[in-house]
Amino acid sequence: MQAAAPKQSALNTSTIYRIIFAISLGHLMNDSMQAVVPAIFPILEQSMNLSYTQVGWIAFALNMTSSIMQPVFGFYTDKKPSPFLLPLGMLSSMFGMIGIAFAPNFYFVLLSVLFIGLGSAVFHPEGARVAFMAAGTKRGLAQSIYQVGGNTGNALAPIFTALIFVPLGQSGAAWFTISAAIGVLLLWYVSRWYRTELTSGTMRVKKRAAAGNGEGKLSRQVKLAVVFLIFLTFARSWYNAGIGNFYQFYLIEHYGLSIRAAQYYVFIFMIAGVVGTFFGGPLSDRFGKRNLILFSMLGSAPLALLLPHIPxxxxxxxxxxxxxxxxxxxxxxxxxxxxxxPGKVGMASGLIVGLAFGMGALGAVVLGKLADMYGLTFTMMFCSFLPLLGIVSWLLPNDRKAQ
Incomplete structure (x- = not known):
């Protein structure tokens, strides 16, 4: 029995890259369908004569659905992992795509994005759990690969606008049902691996090791640190909502760009974010998670302050x-x-990723209202101060204390 222990230990800590890359690709497809919504805003704004506030409400409906439901699904699946929720979530997003493609009015668009938001809420906690399970000892790298898939999907929104929705209009959303169908098959494959792992002796060992005292109460210090992390997510998400939803209109109004040309500038910001997401994990392993978070927020602040004022x-x-x-x-x-x-992987993912969507949803509504009342220039100036809220990163415990 003792001779088998090293083999068992090695198996428990191995990194399963085929699953990590598969769930990352599924993440890309899921978030690509979410990205369709802001990508189609300029088309809907003209064809349905929407106000900026109505644009904000569409973003709110999408992101708030995901925000509210992600921690709920995360809490449920921490207690009862459900592998086949992954393809079911993708199926829900497919129905939303069909609805958007043929929506006759503002209210039908709202209904359609609710299906996309629900699909995202189902996907993210279980997707994060799969990345955690397949990571072995390389959790930072695995999470970076997983998140890069999602951020790449979001980054494609401006390209969708320029290459699909400008020439094809609203009906171009129907093409994304093909991507959704492929995603359902891919996630079915991942779910079968997930189910096998759950029923294997190896996975039971992993679950006990990962769960630890997960059912116990969190200390006051841990709760405070989580609150700070949520606040930092709030600041980043509001800024991202301003850039992703409204900066394209600012480029059109302030610099005189066409809808198509404006998309490429927003794409640069988003694709650079994908690269940053990938390198953030390894950099945090080298310099510490708390130090990386601090640098990320305060290092971006002066650049954000400059953005509204440069040629x-x-x-x-x-x-x-x-x-x-x-x-x-x-x-x-x-x-x-x-x-x-520890032991609350789904809940942790739901709180941070889900609240990122939720905060972005609230930000989209508030920023849309500010744009209608005071203009886009004021709104972009307001957004430029948001990264300064990252000063609260100083209050996070260092990595050793957090562990």
């Missing part, structure tokens, strides 16, 4: 640096929270 020629390079720095903390905050809440 167009400087927007692209500034966006590239700003997106990289700001999003380098994305996967790090998730892993940091998971380590603070």
């Amino acid at each position: 167009l020629v400087w927007v692209a390079p500034l966006f590239a640096v700003l997106g990289f720095i700001l999003f380098s903390n994305f996967s790090v905050i998730v892993v940091y929270t998971q380590e603070l809440m």
Whole structure:
């Protein structure tokens, strides 16, 4: 029996890259369908004569559904993991895509995005759990790969606008049902592996080791640290809501760009965020999670303050640096929270990723209202101060104390 122990230990700590990359690809497909919603805003704004406030309400309906339901599904699946929720969530998003493609009015669009939000809420906690299960000892790297898939999907929104919705209009959303169908098959494959792991002796060992005292109460210090992490997620999400939903209109109004041209600038910011997300995990392993979070928030603040005041020629390079720095903390905050809440992987993911959507939803409504009342220039100026709220990163415990 003792001779078998090293083999068992090695098996428990092995990193299963095929599953990590598969769930990352599923994450890309899931978030690509979410990205369709802001991508189609300029088309809907013209065809349905929407106000900026109505645009904000569509973003609110999408993101708040995901925000409210993610911690709920995370809490449920921490107690009862449900592998086949993954393809079911993708199926819900497919129905939402069909609805958006043929929506006749504002209210039908709202109903359609609720299906997409629900699909996202189902996917994310279980997707994060799969990445955690397949990570072995490389949790930071696994979470970075997983989150890169989602952030890449979000980053494609401007490209969708320029290459699909400008030439095809609203009906272009129907093409994304093909991606959704492929995603259902991919996640069915991942779910079968997930189910096998749950029923194997190896997975039972993993579950006991990961759960630890997960059912116990969290200490006051841990709760306070989680509150700080949620607040940092709030600041980043509101800023991202301003750029992702309204900066395209600012470029059109302030610099005189076409709808298509404006998308490429927003894409630079988002794709730089994807790169930052990937490198954030390894950098945090080298310099510490708390230090990386602090650098990410305060390092991006001066660039955000400059953005509304620079000529167009400087927007692209500034966006590239700003997106990289700001999003380098994305996967790090998730892993940091998971380590603070052992045995509550789904809940931790639901709180941080779910609340990121929720805060972005609230931000979209508030920023849309500000744009209608005071103009886009005021709204962009307001957004530029949000990364300064990252000063609360000083209050986080260092990595050793957190562990």
